[in-house]
Amino acid sequence: QKEVEQDPGPLSVPEGAIVSLNCTYSNSAFQYFMWYRQYSRKGPELLMYTYSSGNKEDGRFTAQVDKSSKYISLFIRDSQPSDSATYLCAMILDSNYQLIWGAGTKLIIKP
Amino acid sequence: NAGVTQTPKFQVLKTGQSMTLQCAQDMNHNSMYWYRQDPGMGLRLIYYSASEGTTDKGEVPNGYNVSRLNKREFSLRLESAAPSQTSVYFCASSEAVSASSTDTQYFGPGTRLTVL
DSSP states (O other): OOOOOOOOOOOETTTTTOOOEEEEEOOOOOOOOOOEEEEETSEEEEEEEEEESSSEEETEEEEETTTTTTTTEEESSSOOGGOEEEEEEEEEETTTSSOEEEOEEEEEEEO | OEEEEEEEEEEEEEETOEEEEEEEEEOOSEEEEEEEETTTTEEEEEEEETTEEEEEEOOOOOOOEEEEOOSEEEEEEEEOGGGOEEEEEEEEEESSSOOOOOOOOOOOOOEEEEEE
């Protein structure tokens, strides 16, 4: 079993829809949670970063952490075709450990 | 300000050949990283360097060597390429002054390597 599980998709939704992307993890000691966005043939770029449980909002994006369920989510409101990309979750135990990555979910926003 | 640059963008090797992937960053970052990305596997850390002159193994270091030439440059060498090393290789950098991974990592565009 992988430490971090992510549905590979593709997830295809119409423009303007609310998108929910999710990751589950097995190690309850993870403390820091990140979402990276990766466009086709590009390197990943950091989108959102949260520590421990709760929500964090940045424009159309909301990151949510539920440590009791070992589940994190990224919500995208008013989705745009430019949001079409692969979304990778990543997490670490504390500041002295390596990032553990999910395999990524491919998102397609149809105009 | 180019960020993180990688060369080459594409490479095809035959089994047993050697090559060096180059990476440079112009953000004055302390830490640099080499990852490989395979379908369904996510990013896996090969090696990282928290400062000039220091390198440490990551999750999948076998078959690779690295050199932190100076603060800007971090190269990855395949001494004897194998088909299992066919992958997309990403270099990244961050401001982290230790092995800490909480600082944002900035990625290069990647090198697509095929080993026949």
